């Protein structure tokens with residue numbers, strides 16, 4: 001469609017939208033970066049599919065307090081059937097991101113929009129969840145997305161109500177969480193963040209795609225994921241993941257360094273358990289150039305002590321250097337985690353993810369979210385890897401992280417619908433970022 005036609009089409013909408021716009025301006029500032037001859041802050045239409053543009057949204061039927069805001073250039077209606085190059089594109093998918101104005105998101109959103117995560121033929125809609133305090137920042141994020149001219153990014157909307165933002169989400173990347181402040185007990189953090197994830201679980205249950213895949217990043221991510229899935233009984237528990245891929249990547253890097261190889265030679269690395277300092281980076285089953293790590297790195301003391309602790313505490317060391325927690329490498333690891341679910345796992349290899357333990361083959365307690373080795377056919381689903389060795393060392397370490405997760409679970413019983421919370425956490429329970 002020619003730009004002039006497009007503007008004509010847009011301008012036809014303005015008169016009926018002006019009252020809606022003035023209502024909305026009380027809490028949001030909106031604009032389009034395209035020069036338009038008329039006031040151009042009206043929301044026209046957001047959703048574009050690869051087949052046809054959708055009808056404009058009737059503005060006066062929208063509750064201004066609730067409807068997430070489509071953004072600037074992404075509000076334009078255009079006709080993809082006229083775009084030759086989009087003919088082979090897949091159906092658009094909706095990706096909801098919470099904490100979208102935060103540091104991790106600031107790296108992640110641009111990777112998602114570039115096509116490097118879901119592929120060069122996969123158009124996406126980004127649905128960004130923030131809060132009243134971050135709304136202006138979210139607008140800034142949306143402006144940068146506009147200015148990046150990503151061809152695959154067909155829609156951006158921002159909002160502060162999870163029930164609106166998660167509507168029809170195919171993926172929900174739950175990053176937003178309150179950071180632990182000075183003097184705050186871990187039990188307090190579990191409760192505050194648990195409430196966020198209970199609410200978001202309910203919202204996903206109510207409005208997201210029935211097969212939405214959920215990646216929980218906000219800490220403490222395993223227990224937050226458990227809370228989230230317990231509050232979303234209509235979504236398969238198997239669809240919920242807690243991000244431990246950053247830990248896997250950190251472990252691969254350390255093994256590569258020690259062996260003097262590039263890190264692409266390191267495979268089959270499992271992180272077992274909690275995304276905390278009790279996590280178990282598994283060197284027993286890991287391989288370097290296809291050979292068991294223990295045959296390449298013969299220094300068992302280094303593997304059991306130095307390597308393990310380095311991976312467990314990497315986040316904290318980084319915070320000391322940077323003055324803030326890992327954001328870029330976390331975003332990269334979220335990309336890796338998603339890619340591992342949407343592309344077939346290379347033969348013989350696996351990846352780590354914090355997943356629901358129902359029916360696991362390792363004897364780990366049921367009904368918690370525990371990082372384990374997974375394989376995928378590339379259809380968004382996964383299966384647990386069965387052919388792993390668990391020796392006494394590994395078993396005792398796995399027990400410790402399992403004990404910690406069971407204690408965390410008891411702490412949030414009031415949020416999982418399992419009665420009264422009893423919070424008695426092991427003394428050394430810490431996030432990777434705490435030291």
Ligand SMILES: NC(=O)C1=CN([C@@H]2O[C@H](COP(=O)(O)OP(=O)(O)OC[C@H]3O[C@@H](n4cnc5c(N)ncnc54)[C@H](OP(=O)(O)O)[C@@H]3O)[C@@H](O)[C@H]2O)C=CC1
Pocket residue numbers: 099100101102103104105129130131133134135175176177178179196216217218219220221243244245246247275325326327330
């Ligand atoms: N699993 C993993 O491997 C890793 C996890 N993390 C975790 O990811 C999370 C986000 O990190 P990062 O992006 O660097 O943090 P930022 O502080 O940059 O952003 C976090 C976002 O969370 C939201 N937030 C803050 N407080 C609250 C609250 N009380 N209720 C709801 N949302 C809140 C804020 O958004 P708004 O104002 O819109 O509410 C903020 O934009 C943290 O929990 C961190 O510990 C970090 C690294 C690795």
Ligand SMILES: O=C([O-])CC(=O)C(=O)O
Pocket residue numbers: 219246314315316325326431432433434
């Ligand atoms: O504790 C944090 O926020 C940081 C963190 O999870 C990590 O670096 O692994």
